[in-house]
């Protein structure tokens with residue numbers, strides 16, 4: 001809400017997420033004047049740190065492009081302060097409250113954004129302490145509160161529901177029951193892929209273009225692949241990662257969110273609730289939401305079966321220089337946790353029945369890339385030979401682009417066909433620097449009270465239903481991950497896996 005001046009409180013301020021994503025995003029918003037120039041930021045965590053150390057911590061991952069940026073950073077740091085405290089001690093949260101009140105008095109701020117960049121184990125204790133010590137009712141005290149929470153949202157359907165119930169008992173996420181001018185919805189579940197430029201572009205590509213809309217279905221599309229590749233391994237995060245694995249870390253959230261935007265029906269409007277209804281409303285309702293029983297895209301997806309999954313785990317690089325997953329000291333000996341997964345999902349509705357959606361993700365691979373590849377069916381008839389299938393590729397990162405693979409006449413005499421690209425590369429068409437970081441876009445949405453790009457509780461429930469049975473099978477050690485070398489293209493068999501589900505490279509059948 002632009003009329004509110006916020007104080008932003010980052011809980012878990014000494015952690016990786018805060019350092020790498022939250023503070024740089026807040027700085028980006030400040031620098032581009034999306035954040036009121038008088039917005040104070042308070043960091044809170046267990047680590048003891050003085051102001052100078054904290055400033056070093058905040059600045060570490062902030063990229064400064066110009067001299068002016070350096071000066072802006074100095075001004076920004078003056079707005080940042082730190083307080084240490086435990087996550088389960090009321091007295092520490094009371095101290096935090098004093099700190100916030102001081103800041104509010106000095107700045108005139110009337111709204112609080114709590115950003116929970118915390119390990120899952122302290123999630124509920126912190127939310128409970130916040131509610132008790134740092135939450136004020138808007139009606140009584142005129143202070144608006146919003147809370148951004150980060151995954152992991154549980155380990156499976158049961159734990160996610162439990163977390164939802166516990167959080168729902170403390171804070172609200174339902175916008176509809178409040179007057180829109182002072183929307184008091186406080187929980188914003190972040191999935192930062194929903195803030196990425198090309199993910200946000202999906203709605204426009206699909207629903208603002210006649211040429212894509214009419215072919216976006218099983219009659220024309222043969223298969224869809226959504227791929228996430230990272231070059232880095234679990235460096236330093238082995239302990240966390242081993243508990244969750246790549247499916248919970250990336251596939252069940254980031255890739256499934258992309259899938260729902262690729263596959264959903266057009267929403268009634270662009271309002272947060274209409275969009276999220278289309279993505280995944282299920283009929284589980286937590287204490288705070290009001291029920292609507294619509295049948296939407298995620299609910300058409302049955303749980304993944306064992307035959308449609310392939311797992312991998314990285315070992316040392318071929319030259320032996322990069323460590324394997326099991327070499328990480330924080331990873332338990334002999335762990336079978338997957339660092340690579342490919343899964344095929346089907347959407348049993350009129351639009352998509354029979355079309356495989358292949359989700360693939362992995363760490364320690366040959367390149368960093370996230371893309372959506374929509375492959376069309378063969379051209380009927382035999383007028384031409386040597387044709388390749390049409391594809392629409394949406395490259396989410398790096399080098400954002402949309403390109404269409406299509407057949408063209410090879411210029412010259414004769415009538416030879418050649419596969420070519422109709423290429424919208426952002427670096428040549430738009431100014432790259434205007435592409436905001438995902439976290440900037442989402443933090444701004446939360447400040448403005450816009451829930452559209454955040455995950456609703458029932459959407460989360462629908463997502464867990466798809467993945468929980470297969471995750472249990474994996475957790476019981478019933479699927480052995482296939483080893484692959486650090487820096488390689490992934491485990492053997494991925495090519496066969498995508499071919500089995502219809503992906504064709506090169507000439508049509």
Ligand code: BG6
Nearest residue numbers: 192193230249250254370397438
């Ligand atoms: C996070 C995962 O949610 O997303 C990480 O926990 C992963 O393991 C990261 O590296 C990828 O995000 P991005 O924006 O760098 O693609």
